[in-house]
Amino acid sequence: xxxxxxxxxxxxxxFPSTNxxxxxxxxxxxxxxxxxTASETCYWTVVAPQGLTGALSAIIHFFGNAAxxxxxxxxxxxxxxxxxxxxxxxxxxxxxxxxxxxxxxLTTQGHQTSVSIALTNADSVAAGDYVRISLARDVAxxxxxxxxxxxxxxxxxxxx
Amino acid sequence: xxxxxxxxxxxxxxxxxxxxxxGVVTKADVQAVVDATDSWQDANATAFNTALPEPGKTALTxxxxxxxxxxxxxxxxGIEV
Numbered sequence: 001x002x003x004x005x006x007x008x009x010x011x012x013x014x015f016p017s018t019n020x021x022x023x024x025x026x027x028x029x030x031x032x033x034x035x036x037t038a039s040e041t042c043y044w045t046v047v048a049p050q051g052l053t054g055a056l057s058a059i060i061h062f063f064g065n066a067a068x069x070x071x072x073x074x075x076x077x078x079x080x081x082x083x084x085x086x087x088x089x090x091x092x093x094x095x096x097x098x099x100x101x102x103x104x105x106l107t108t109q110g111h112q113t114s115v116s117i118a119l120t121n122a123d124s125v126a127a128g129d130y131v132r133i134s135l136a137r138d139v140a141x142x143x144x145x146x147x148x149x150x151x152x153x154x155x156x157x158x159x160x
Numbered sequence: 161x162x163x164x165x166x167x168x169x170x171x172x173x174x175x176x177x178x179x180x181x182x183g184v185v186t187k188a189d190v191q192a193v194v195d196a197t198d199s200w201q202d203a204n205a206t207a208f209n210t211a212l213p214e215p216g217k218t219a220l221t222x223x224x225x226x227x228x229x230x231x232x233x234x235x236x237x238g239i240e241v
Contacts, residue, residue, distance in 0.1 A: 036187055037174040068183025105183065147190045148181025 034137035064105035066148035073102035073141035080125035096123035
């Protein structure tokens, strides 16, 4: 049975110093506004929960800032650090290879859809690890054709 | 007034998509329209200037005439300026 491990909200995201999605609201709902031409990234920090053993996937809930259907591509990457790892947090990151996926917006503006991305590259995450999850819109992907912002409302991290 | 560079056309594309959003066409479609608009303006700049009456045609600067062109076009499209 699949288990929801995290519900990552826009307001719990943190951001790099440049090229990050705007944290905004639409009808009082927090959203992360991912641009259509500039590659923007945000992060969430969590602890890998006890009992975590199965494969993970990220389900990204989003809708478009315009009417019409066209593709939106996302990249999700995982960085997992176990206490004692020889990893210099001062100067380096260790994100695993990105996991990509895409889905079309729905025709009617404001209608939400989602895309499920299998986190095949999950940096060998294990229970108790310090984990960062990055989310970016892959604007260079051939499947990313939507000519407006993509509003991300929530990211679910699900264990298979 | 030369046609815009690819970089400049891309900047317009990025701005328009972020500011307005176009869901019924793709990013590539919007870029093609931006490119064609710039090319048309480049090809027809002389004809536009020729159509202007004196003394404005000679007395007004290129920037002034360009702004007039843009404001008239916006008004025609129903955009209040």
